[in-house]
Amino acid sequence: MRLLIRGNSQAVGKYIAEYIIDRINSFAPTASRPFVLGLPTGSSPLEIYKNLVEKFKAGDISFENVITFNMDEYVALPRDHPESYHTFMHKHFFSHINIPLKNVNILDGNALDLEAECIAYEAKIKAVGGIDLFLGGIGTDGHIAFNEPGSSLVSRTRVKTLTYETVVANSRFFGGNLEAVPKCALTVGVATILDAREIVIIATGAAKALAVKKCIEDGVNHMWTASCLQNHPCAMFVVDDDATLEMQVKTVKVGI
Numbered sequence: 001m002r003l004l005i006r007g008n009s010q011a012v013g014k015y016i017a018e019y020i021i022d023r024i025n026s027f028a029p030t031a032s033r034p035f036v037l038g039l040p041t042g043s044s045p046l047e048i049y050k051n052l053v054e055k056f057k058a059g060d061i062s063f064e065n066v067i068t069f070n071m072d073e074y075v076a077l078p079r080d081h082p083e084s085y086h087t088f089m090h091k092h093f094f095s096h097i098n099i100p101l102k103n104v105n106i107l108d109g110n111a112l113d114l115e116a117e118c119i120a121y122e123a124k125i126k127a128v129g130g131i132d133l134f135l136g137g138i139g140t141d142g143h144i145a146f147n148e149p150g151s152s153l154v155s156r157t158r159v160k161t162l163t164y165e166t167v168v169a170n171s172r173f174f175g176g177n178l179e180a181v182p183k184c185a186l187t188v189g190v191a192t193i194l195d196a197r198e199i200v201i202i203a204t205g206a207a208k209a210l211a212v213k214k215c216i217e218d219g220v221n222h223m224w225t226a227s228c229l230q231n232h233p234c235a236m237f238v239v240d241d242d243a244t245l246e247m248q249v250k251t252v253k254v255g256i
Helices: 009-027 046-057 085-092 114-127 164-174 190-194 206-216 225-231
Strands: 002-006 035-039 066-070 072-074 133-137 158-161 184-187 199-203 235-240
Touching: 002 009, 009 035, 009 046, 009 133, 009 199, 009 235, 046 085, 066 114, 072 085, 114 158, 114 184, 190 225, 199 206, 199 225, 206 225, 206 235, 225 235
Parallel strands: 002 235, 035 066, 035 133, 133 199, 199 235
Antiparallel strands: 072 184, 158 184
C-alpha cells in the first residue's frame, strides 16, 4: 500500500484527478472495452470532481467509454431529494461531463426488494468485468463506503444500518437535524471494494488523522474497515498534511 502526502486538500484533489485521468487515458477505453470506475460521495471527493470537470472541459479527458458504480445510497430517501447520492453525483459530476446515462450505476434505495437490488448490483459489476479503479474516502472511524466498525471484511453489497456516529456526521447535510438523516443505506461491501484492480483513498483534514493512522500503521481490523486495504496489491492513500498528524512513522514527501 502506498501513502502519498500533499500539502492541502486542494493539492490532494488535483493529484487524484490527474491520476484518474492518466489511468483512463492509458487504458484507452472503447465501447467494447470500457474503463470501470468506482466512485464515492461526500465532501472529500468534491475537489476531485471539480478538477475532473475542468479537465473534461479543457479536452484532456473523455468519459464516453467509462462506466461508473457508486459506493452507496440512502434507503427510503427520494431519488430527487437534495441529499440523495443520485442528486449529489449529477449535480457535482455527471451533468458536467459526457458520460452516457446508461453507463451510470447507483444503488436504488427505494427498490421494492432491497436485497434483490444489492444482488443485482454485484452482478452488474461482474458483468462488465469488474472495477478497474475504485475511488473512496474514509470516515473518522475508518469506515469505507458504509462499511462501519464491525463490518465483515468479506461483506458484499447489502443493506446496512448506520451507526449513530455516522448519522451525526451526516446531519450537517440535513441542516443539523438528526431525525432527517436516513438510518439505513445500501452499500457495496468490503470484499466488493477489494475486488477492484486498483483502489485510491482520499483523506484530508485533522478529523481524519486518527483513522489514517489506524488504517495504515496498525494491523488489519474489522473495527477500522479501511485497514483492509493493507491486503490489496494496488492500493494508495492520498492525504494532506493535517491527515498525518496522528501518524507515528513519518513519511518523506515526494514530488511536491
